Amino acid sequence: MPRYRFNIYNGTGLTEDDEGRELAGDDAIREEALKGIRSILGEDIMSGVLDLGGRIEILDEAGGLYLTVPFTEAVTVIGASTEG
């Protein structure tokens, strides 16, 4: 199975994934990123601050950009205020 790396960009900068994971198929790769984002956001919420400004860049085995998943794609926000 091909190996993909999940680099995280958010408020504190870049967190590189130097290990990666073997995954098969677009759905599984995307799901891995979405679950990771939801896990991070879940903890953010416990601290009272939700930063949806991040993204995950998924790199393929050759180091090329395979897919970008913005944090906003991982959640549907209902009833948020319209400020800003």
Add this chain to the structure above:
Amino acid sequence: MIDVYLLKLRARDTVSAAEEEAIRSLFSEIKEIGTDKTLVRAGERLNISLLLLDGLACRFKDLRDGSRQISELHVPGDFADLHGFTLKRLDHSVMTLTHCRIAVAPHERIKTVTADHPHLARLFWLTTNIDAAIHREWVLSLGRRNAQSRIAHLFCELQARLAIVGLADETGYELRLTQTDLAECMGLTPVHVNRTLRDLRELGLVEFRNRRVTILDLAGLQRAAEFDPGYLNLTAEPR
């Protein structure tokens, strides 16, 4: 061969020469097993228990969608399923996380040794009690600690447990686990684990890279984790 087990027991009590001989008589064979292999399947009838001599293994339970929760990591010197001797069937499975070397103890032999050596029976009981204490500490982590202190606590626990068998010092230890393994221990995802490891590194506490835990500040790491090794029962006293 089983010296790691003697180290683990002698950290908690004295073991006489006769008892040591009895422990050595427990094991019928030594096996080498590859990575990610099931050692014990939940629900199967058991007539042997397995002592881990080398490598890492774990106890786990899983859900139908494949998500897995590891409930304890096993390090060399752990009698991974000694509780199977009395339970006969486990409510969880046991699998290898790295290449492992294990010693096999037939339950018939455990029965004989515990009948002949009541003190050893108490030491075996003690070690299963310590496993239960480790589970309670993990429940606290999974239920109440945030990702940072959860991982910090696991690294502290492994440092203490590996140090007993000579596999860790205050500067760190080899840990041949993946981010996925850590995520399955900590109720997180690999991406979240990676993000949290970065936080711990930037705080100057600990680094996990290339299968090695490098402890940058042991006291600081223990503080961040609220780690108190009391639950590991690390003092030698008559049991």
